[in-house]
Amino acid sequence: MSIKGGDSVRAFIIRKNAVSDWIKHLARKNSVSFPQRAGHSGFRFKPVLETSEIQFEHYRPTLAPPGKQLTPAREVLFKYRKNATADPMLESVLDSQARVLAGVRPCDLKAIDLMDRVNREGFSNPHYLTRRENTVIIAHDCLQPCDAACFCAATGSLHWRANADVFLTSLDDEILVECLSERGIALAQGDHFTLCENTEPHKKRAEALRTQPFGRQFPVPLEQLPAIIAKQWQSRVWEKHVEHCFSCGSCNMVCPTCYCFNVVDDFNLADGDSGTRTSTWDGCMLPNFSEVAGGHNFRPHPAARQRHRVKRKFEYLSQRFQEPGFCIGCGRCARQCTAQIDIFSIVSDLVSQGENDPCVP
Amino acid sequence: MKPKVAFFDFASCEGCQLAVLNCEDVFLNILELVDIVEFREAMSETAPRFDVAFIEGSIHREQDVQRLQDIRARSTVLVAMGACACMGNVQARSNFIAPAQNFQWVYGEAERNSLQTDPEFWPLWAHTRVRAVKEIVAVDFELRGCPMVPEEFVHLVKSLVIGSTPHFPANAVCVECKMDENECVFDHGETCMGPITYGGCKAVCVTGGYRCDGCRGLLPHAHREAHRWLLKEKGLSDAHIDNRYRLFCSTQFQGREKP
Secondary structure, rough: OOOOOOOOOOEEEEEHHHHHHHHHHHHHOOOOEEEOOOOOOOEEEEOOOOOOOOOOOOOOOOOOOOHHHHHOOEEEEEEEOOOOOOOEEEEOOOOOEEEEEEEEEEHHHHHHHHHHHHHHHOOHHHHHHHHHOEEEEEEEEEOOOOOOOOOOOOOOOOOOOOOOOOOEEOOOOEEEEEEEEEEEEEEEEEOOOOOOOHHHHHHHHHHHHHHOOOOOOOOHHHHHHHHHOOOOOOOOOHHHOOEEEEEEEEHHOOOOOOOOOEEEEEEEOOOEEEEEEEEEOOOOOOOOOOEOOOOOOOOOOOOHHHHHHHHHHHHHHHHHOOOOOOOOOOOHHHHOOOOOOOOHHHHHHHHHHHHHHHOOO | OOOOEEEEEEEEHHHHHHHHHHHHHHHHHHHHHHHEEEEEOOOOOOOOEEEEEEEEEEOHHHHHHHHHHHHHHHEEEEEEOOOOOOOOHHHHHHHHHHHHHHHHHHHHHHHHHHHOHHHOOOOOOHHHOEEOOOHHOOOOOEEEEOOOOHHHHHHHHHHHHOOOOOOOOOOOOHHHHHHOOOHHHHHHOOOHHHEEEEEEOOOHHHHHHOOOOOOOEEEOOOHHHHHHHHHHHOOOOOOHHHHHHHHHHOOOOOOOOOO
């Protein structure tokens, strides 16, 4: 699968009022998801229907990130059948349905890129990769921060382009359509599209329209965070930010780069020799997540779990994948937290403590 | 030999037993795995011993206590089934009201006064203290909720039949709410027991457009101080908050947490 840009870049201009027709046209032949209003305030990635409202303004990050469609909350991994004379028969359950994720924002684009690496490097995950290989991404640039919780520029997500098949940039009443892969080119077909020979003036216009500075900024550059946070093990900051924590795991469940899961085997009632193995989302903020056989829990206190979560996002995975910031700055965890815990504030506190008040050895 | 299974009801609406009978698509398969030897909601036979006894309902009277102890003595595994058996359910709210006051509300003053002197019903308080099953006998497993969740019942039966440990994660309702992409109840101006309530119900009430009232009981790690702070932040008074906790969780909520 080629998901990188380069030679295959082709660009078009499309009128803004034609985009809805285009997305709905795609949805007649494909399974297309687009962020649409749901509930009292939020957006969800929902299937595009003829009646769907397709618009890029007034966007707020969806409750669940689009990448979660590649690892559903509950997923049958394989079916088994006992065999009296040989090894049990195992049948993988792989979902190869073609799908289009449209309206994906740069932060979520980066998250999907990171999850591609997590699921490809080391032990590769065929369930994720099968869905991923059959997924085309139409991304859309952000020229204003979604809301006060967002800090995507600080985590290096705002200018992410690499794994988009089509990248859209809204400019007043028209949209620049950059096709970054062969599959992207295949999607941008029709009378709506006017070929764009030179994208530079449009990109300059977009940069002029973009809010500066864009959203919240860390006190130090992203690249310095892993080293700073690595020194913070006994910091008082960990306790400070869990005073009201319910250990409900909402922050994990809505995080685009949380991928921990649990597996459960279950036999069929009608035929006890056969059954399934199912994976379900799990999360490191849940109290029993790190409990092992015999009942020992490695992280019994919320502060220890919070420390683990933050270090995963800004230290452990950064080192393992050579990518500063597995937190992509979408702000979902803070938005969903009823205790108003904000990973941006935790990291900012850790940085200022690192400068003024070295942690207890 | 197939395990012998029995169902017993105490103070309850028998809705959990109905939930068992409503496992229609798998009920006949369950009957292949176990022998049901007592089940008043479905049959009239009785038996002397049970491998698994399911207890529905809360325990009120002394004769209920004796009956329950007798069932425990005749059972290998005892399961509290549903919110009444697990934690007293809504009827346990009466534990916070003087029995004489309660009887007056329910039956009127004249009836209350005649009951109070009737040797059949004396003393009144012995009929009104609502207890969970585990306050009287050892409980091996709990099927939480009002009513209990059929999938959890099936999971428990399957685990017991093959001798594995059933798994009921001690996670907040929020986990399943997020899996179903429910908008947080707090985000549309309501308040919710979800963050401190035992999940496993697939967040059915919130998914259906309501809030969580905590029918599956408080989590072992429930952060009640933070939850009270949150509800007060949303404008609820201490008395209102006490009421919310007592709706289902009276036997777990004996008094206000330390500030």
